[in-house]
Amino acid sequence: MTRPLTLNPDRLFPAEPATRAVAKRLYARVKDLPIISPHGHTDPAWFAGDAAFPNATELLLAPDHYLYRMLYSQGIALEDLGVPSRKGRSSADPRAAWRSLASNMHLFRGTPSSLWLNHVFAEVFGFDVALEASTADLYFDRIGELLATAPFRPRALFERFNIELLATTEGPTDPLTHHKAIRASGWAGRVVTAYRPDPVVDPEHEDFQTEIAQFGAMTGKDVYSWDGYLDAHRLRRQAFMDMGATSTDHGHPTAQTADLSDVDVRDLFRKVLSGVFTPADAELFRAQMLTEMAKMSLDDGLVMQIHPGSFRNHNRWLHGAFGRDKGADIPTRTDYVRALKPLLDKFGNDPRLSVIVFTLDESAYARELAPLAGHYPALKLGPAWWFHDSPEGMRRFREQTTETAGFYNTVGFNDDTRAFLSIPARHDVARRVDAGFLAKLVTEHRIDEDDAAETAVDLAYNLPKRAYKLDEPAATRTPELV
C-alpha cells in the first residue's frame, strides 16, 4: 500500500494558531513574487542548449551532494548512486540507483532534502504518492517520460518557476560560451554569470598554474607581472559584466584579508607564481587578493561575495577517487573580526562598496557578523548558507542577527544550488521561514503586522535586487504596505 504525498499549505509555519494565522497572511504577500536567484551553481549550458534532462537519477540524485552524502554515510557506495568519479561516468544502472534512494528515504526525515524533494515530486512532477521502495519504479518511469516532453525542458521550467533572474557562477577562464549563446538566442529568460576567480587567486588550487597560463592567453596580458595580472582580472571582470554579472564570488578557506605594501605584494606574487611557497604565503596571497578585488569593485561596481570557512576535500580517499565537490567539504570555525579588518580598514567606510559575507560557523552570527554588518557601511550579511540553508538554520540566522544588524543589513535569500528543479522549493522554504519568524515578532508585539508584511516583501524580492544591484527596485515601498 502506497502512502500519499501531499504538501500541507501550512507547512513550516509555527504551530501556535495565532502565530500561524499571521504567518499565513504574510506568506500570502510573497508566495507569488518572482524568484530572484542572485547566486547559484546551475549550469548555463542547460539554458543555452535547452536539451531535455536525461532521467531521475542523473537529474536529481547523482548531482546532489546533499542526497548522496547522506546515503554514503550509511554505507552505500557512491558508484552505486550514479555519482561520476575521476574515471568518468558511473556504470551504475540509473534505475537501481533510484531504487536505492527510494528505499532510504527515512534517512532524510527532518532534513531540508526531504522538503525540497517532496516539493519537486508534488509540484514539478505532480506525484500524489510518496517515494518509497514500492513506488521507486513508478517514479523513475514517470519522471523519465515527463522529462522527454517540452514543458520539462530547462527554459520551459525556468519560465514556469517564475524566475526573474538567475545567476550562475563561472571560473575566471571560462569562455562564457553558454551565456553568449543564451543572449544570442533571443530567449527572454534572464541568466547572468558571476566572477569566481579562485583558480587564479588560490596558489593551492590544484589547477593554479594551468589556470594562470590560460588567464594570460585569454586576456593577452602578461599575467606573470603583478600589473599584468591585475589588468587581466579587470578585463575578465568586464567580460563577465558583459554577460550580466553584477557580482564576484570568493570561496576561501578563511575570511582573511590583507593590505600589503606594493613591494611586499610583488614579492609575494613572485613567490606564489614560482610554486615554492608555504601555506602561510598562499593564505596571505588569497587575503591580499580579497582587498584587491574590493578595490576593483569600487571601480567597476561589482558586488563582492565572500564564502569562507569550508575545509574542502576533507575525505582524502574520496577526493582521490571522485574529485572535488562530492559532499566531503566540512565547515570549520571561522574568525571575521580580525580577518576582515585589513579590508575594512581600507574600504569598510565606503558605502559604494558592497561586500556580502557568508558563514558556515553559526557561532559568528551574533558575536561577530551582526555587529560588523550593523556598523560598517560596506558590509552586508548573506543568508544562512549550505549546511545551514534549512528551516532551523534560517531561524537561527534571523534570531541571532536581527537584533543587532536588523533586516536591512541582510540581502534576502540565495538558493546557491546546482539542483535547478529545487529552486522554487528552496525559495518557498525561505519565504515560509521568514514569514514564521516575522509572525512570531508580530504576535509577541515586537513589530506591527504592516511593517512585517513590508519586510517580508523586501526579504523575498527587493533586498536581493538592491544588494546585488540587479536594477532599481520596482517598488521598495508598495503604497498599500505603508
Add this chain to the structure above:
Amino acid sequence: MTRPLTLNPDRLFPAEPATRAVAKRLYARVKDLPIISPHGHTDPAWFAGDAAFPNATELLLAPDHYLYRMLYSQGIALEDLGVPSRKGRSSADPRAAWRSLASNMHLFRGTPSSLWLNHVFAEVFGFDVALEASTADLYFDRIGELLATAPFRPRALFERFNIELLATTEGPTDPLTHHKAIRASGWAGRVVTAYRPDPVVDPEHEDFQTEIAQFGAMTGKDVYSWDGYLDAHRLRRQAFMDMGATSTDHGHPTAQTADLSDVDVRDLFRKVLSGVFTPADAELFRAQMLTEMAKMSLDDGLVMQIHPGSFRNHNRWLHGAFGRDKGADIPTRTDYVRALKPLLDKFGNDPRLSVIVFTLDESAYARELAPLAGHYPALKLGPAWWFHDSPEGMRRFREQTTETAGFYNTVGFNDDTRAFLSIPARHDVARRVDAGFLAKLVTEHRIDEDDAAETAVDLAYNLPKRAYKLDEPAATRTPELV
C-alpha cells in the same frame, strides 16, 4: 496619515495562550518592583546639577551608539546625526538629525532599540503616534517642550522611574565631584559609583601614562613603585566606597588572569611603566591586575565585575575621526576556562569573594560559564550583555545557563546603559523575558508556578541586591510565596 503607537500589555510574552497566561501572572508580581541598576554608565552630573536635558537629538540619538551605528551601517554620516567627533560638537542641525532617525525607523524593526525607543516615546513622553518621517517634527518639538519642564529634569525622572539604586562607573582618577555634590545636596535618590581602573591597569590605554601620573598625584603615593601603586588602588577603592561603591569593573580585551611571583610582577610593572613592552606584556599585566583586584576585594569587600571580549575601536578611520565608544567595538571569541584559572586557583574557593563575569561570546554560556559558575563559590554570571541585551539574547542566556548554573548563580539584570530614559524600558524587557522563560518552564511542568513566582521576584529584585551587596535583601522569601 500617521500610525498609532501603542505598547501592547502582552508584549514579549510567548504567544501560546496557556504560557502567556502564566507569564502575565508572573510579570504582575514584578512589574512594579523598584529598579535596581547596579551597573551602568549614566552621567552623575545629571543628578548633581539636575539641569534640563537639551533636545531629542542630544538626549536620545547622539549619545546612543545602538542607534547611530545602525544608521551609519546604511551609509548615513555620523556628523549628520549629531554625534560629536574629536573636533568637538557636531555642527548638524539637531532637528535634521532627528528627521534622519525618523525616516529610517524601519532599520530597527525586530531590534531592542525599537522596543526601548517606543517605550520611552509612549511611557515617558506620552506619544500615541509612531515616529516616522511625517511625525518627526511633532516629536522633536514636543520632546523639546517637555524636557524644559520640571517633571523631565533628571531627578524627577529618577523618582518617577522608581529607581531604588543607580550605579554609575568612573575611572580611577575621577574626582567624584558629582557624587559628592549629589550627597551634599540632600536629595534622597541613591546614586553610587563603581571603580573602573582600566586607564591605570591597561598599559595599552591611550592615556595610561598621564593617568598613572594623575593617579600618583591624587593619592600622594609613589605609583612608580609596585607597593605604592597597589596602595594607590587601595586608597581610590576606599574613596569610591565612600561614594557608595560596592563594586569594581574591568573591561579587558580578554578574561585572562595571572598569578605571578612577586619578583616577576615587579619586573613586569617596571617594564610596562617604561613604555617599552610587548602586547604580551600588556596582556600579562592586565591579567595579573585582575588577581590583585580580587585580593583587594577580599580585604575591602568590593564585588568584581569582568567585562571581557570586546575588540575596541575596530574601525580605524572612525576611531581616528570620532574617538572611543562610537559603536565600533566588536565582540570576539573569548576563552574563560584557561583564562580564569590562575585567579580561581588562588581565590575561587572563597565564598567571601564575588566575581561577576560577563561575555560577548554566547558560545561560552553552556560550555564554559555555566559549568564554572555552577561550581566555583566565588563566581557568578552577569546577565546577557550589550549586543545580547535583547529578548533573544536574554532567552539564549537563560536557556543555555539555567540547566547547569541554575538561577541563583546569576545576578539579575544590568541595564549597563548611558541612555537614562531607557532604563525603565530595559528593566521591563528583562522582567518580561524572564517571566516568559519561567512561564515556559511552568507549562512544561519543569517548575511549579509558586517557585517560578518566587524566582521572578528574586531575579528582578533580590538577586541584584545580594550579588552587589547593596544591603540585606528586604524579603528574599516573601511569606505568601513559600
Add this chain to the structure above:
Amino acid sequence: MTRPLTLNPDRLFPAEPATRAVAKRLYARVKDLPIISPHGHTDPAWFAGDAAFPNATELLLAPDHYLYRMLYSQGIALEDLGVPSRKGRSSADPRAAWRSLASNMHLFRGTPSSLWLNHVFAEVFGFDVALEASTADLYFDRIGELLATAPFRPRALFERFNIELLATTEGPTDPLTHHKAIRASGWAGRVVTAYRPDPVVDPEHEDFQTEIAQFGAMTGKDVYSWDGYLDAHRLRRQAFMDMGATSTDHGHPTAQTADLSDVDVRDLFRKVLSGVFTPADAELFRAQMLTEMAKMSLDDGLVMQIHPGSFRNHNRWLHGAFGRDKGADIPTRTDYVRALKPLLDKFGNDPRLSVIVFTLDESAYARELAPLAGHYPALKLGPAWWFHDSPEGMRRFREQTTETAGFYNTVGFNDDTRAFLSIPARHDVARRVDAGFLAKLVTEHRIDEDDAAETAVDLAYNLPKRAYKLDEPAATRTPELV
C-alpha cells in the same frame, strides 16, 4: 505546610495543544519500551553483591556531582554533604547532609537534577510531598527504611526499571571480578562492561606508570615494547568482550587523532614510557592510540566511543583535597574537523567501523559534527552529553544535528550516569524531549506522524542496539508503523 509532589503526565511536552497532543501519542509508543543503557558508570559491585544501599545521602547525594557542585557553588562545604575526600569518608552526619540538600532545592529550579530527583522521589520511593526543609527528615527516614527492604536491592530495582541491558565502564587493569560474579550468579540481568584504557593510554594520567606495570603483569606481555603493549590491549579487549563488552571508551582532553609511521610511533612510545616527555608528546601519543584502537576495532568489532573536551580537575585546591571526578571538570572549545582527520583518512570510509563521537562544545554540532557524521560511514554522533544531558541540551542537539545528519547517524540515548536510581528518569526525559521534537516537526508538516512514530521507537530502542552492536534489532521496522 508541605507542598505536594506530582509528576505531571505531560511534563516536558511543548505547551502548544496540537503539538502536545502529537507528542503524547508519540511518547505512548515508547514509554514502556525496555531501557537500553549502552554507556554509563554504575558500579558492577552493586549487581554482583546485591547488597542494600545505605541511606539517602550516600545513595543519592554524596556520589552525585551534579548535586554537590551546585550546593558547593553557593558556599556549602563538600565535607558537609558527605562527599568523600582523599582522606577518606566524610565525617558528616548523613542526615545533616540531607537536610542541607533539602533546604536548598530552590537552587535546582530549572535544572535536570530537579527533574531526575523528583522522578526518583515519586516513582521509586512513592513520595507525594516535595523535598524541602520541613520534609527532610521524613524523606531521610522513609528512604532509609525502604532501602533496607528486598524490593530496593540493586537487582530488584534493575528488574523493576525494565532494563534490558546496562553497560558499565572499567579501566584496562580492572580484573572484572564483579562482572564475573554477576555471570556466575545465574542472575538474568544483562550487565556488560566497556573497555576504557585511558590510564594506560594517557601518559599524563597520574597512575600511568603503575597502570602500565599492572597491564603487563595482568597480560603477561612485555608492555614496554610497542608490539607487546599492543598485544596486551588485544588481550584485555578480548577479556572485556568475554564480559559482554561491545564497546571501548576514550576520555581524552581533545579529539586529536594521529597516524604516525611505525618508526615514529616506536620512538614516541619509548619517550612516554621514559617519563621524560612534553605535553605535546602526550597529546600525540593519545592521538595515535585512538587510531590504533580503531584498527583493533576493525579486527574485533568493538564500537569506539570518543568523549573529548573536558578540562579535568580544573579546581586545583579541590583536586588536591578531594581527588578526581568531584564536579570540577569544565568543558572546553573542541575541534573535530582537523582532529579526526588522521583517523578518518585511514579508516573513515570503512562502514564496518563504528566510531561514536560526543562533545561538550555545542558550537560543533551544526558546524562540524553533523557534517562529518552525515558523510563518513564510520562516524556516528553520540547524544547530548553531561552538562548538555538536559531538556534544552537535547533540544539543541536535535535542532542542530538533524537537518544535516538526520536521525539515523545518531545512536539514541546514553544515560552515562553513576546515579543508578536516576536511570529511568533520564531515559524518560530523553524519550519525552525526542517526542516533543518530533511532534514539532509533525505539526509543522516537516515529517508525517507515522514516520515520526517509527523514528521515536528507533531512537528509544533500535538505534542504541544497532549502534552498539548489542544484537540484531528485534524489530527495526514494526509492521504497524510502516
